Amino acid sequence: GNSVTQMEGPVTLSEEAFLTINCTYTATGYPSLFWYVQYPGEGLQLLLKATKADDKGSNKGFEATYRKETTSFHLEKGSVQVSDSAVYFCALNSPRGNEKLTFGTGTRLTIIP
Amino acid sequence: SAVISQKPSRDICQRGTSLTIQCQVDSQVTMMFWYRQQPGQSLTLIATANQGSEATYESGFVIDKFPISRPNLTFSTLTVSNMSPEDSSIYLCSVGWGSNQPQHFGDGTRLSIL
Numbered sequence: 016g017n018s019v020t021q022m023e024g025p026v027t028l029s030e031e032a033f034l035t036i037n038c039t040y041t042a043t044g045y046p047s048l049f050w051y052v053q054y055p056g057e058g059l060q061l062l063l064k065a066t067k068a069d070d071k072g073s074n075k076g077f078e079a080t081y082r083k084e085t086t087s088f089h090l091e092k093g094s095v096q097v098s099d100s101a102v103y104f105c106a107l108n109s110p111r112g113n114e115k116l117t118f119g120t121g122t123r124l125t126i127i128p
Numbered sequence: 129s130a131v132i133s134q135k136p137s138r139d140i141c142q143r144g145t146s147l148t149i150q151c152q153v154d155s156q157v158t159m160m161f162w163y164r165q166q167p168g169q170s171l172t173l174i175a176t177a178n179q180g181s182e183a184t185y186e187s188g189f190v191i192d193k194f195p196i197s198r199p200n201l202t203f204s205t206l207t208v209s210n211m212s213p214e215d216s217s218i219y220l221c222s223v224g225w226g227s228n229q230p231q232h233f234g235d236g237t238r239l240s241i242l
Contacts, residue, residue: 046228047228047229047230049230051233057235057236058134058220058233058234058235058236059171059220059222059233060233061129061230061231061232064230066228104170104171108228108230108231114159114224114226114228114231115161115173115176116161116171116173116222116231118170118171119170120169120170121169121170
């Protein structure tokens, strides 16, 4: 079945540091890949997506590239801000038509000034 | 995307009671889903809410415990029945349009059982 393996947290960084959160996946076929973010006390927001190999999703300074050869979709940001403190979830969408999302375990990110 | 309204946003309930959570979308959507997020955990899919028919439940979730309705393409409810402290979680509604498009989530219902 489908699975998503996500970098263990929590992660604590200083403001303006470089961020990488690793995500690898197992799936049959060609899933779509997503990063969602959950700010404290809120629901999930879509951060970015990629639907085919070599696609790069980007939003709010965050980027992730769909790497089929390494089955990875790592999240990066060049300079984090305190407001980026949140929990980040990597997810994939089954390509087999039932549209179910499979989530990683989530990575809690804390940015200190 | 769509505006997804979930009610209530939070509640504190007594053991043995039931609570119905509503999810309203401002446009017609193909798919609606219900997830549970236990404290400090990731999301687990409870069921897919099917318009006009019985929901499709995931392994470990049953209709008697989590009855779901979806009377039309913009509205769904999830009931958490005969609650126990183990049901204390965030319950989230999401919507999708198929074709590998992303799902969008409501703000969730934070439920605590005493």
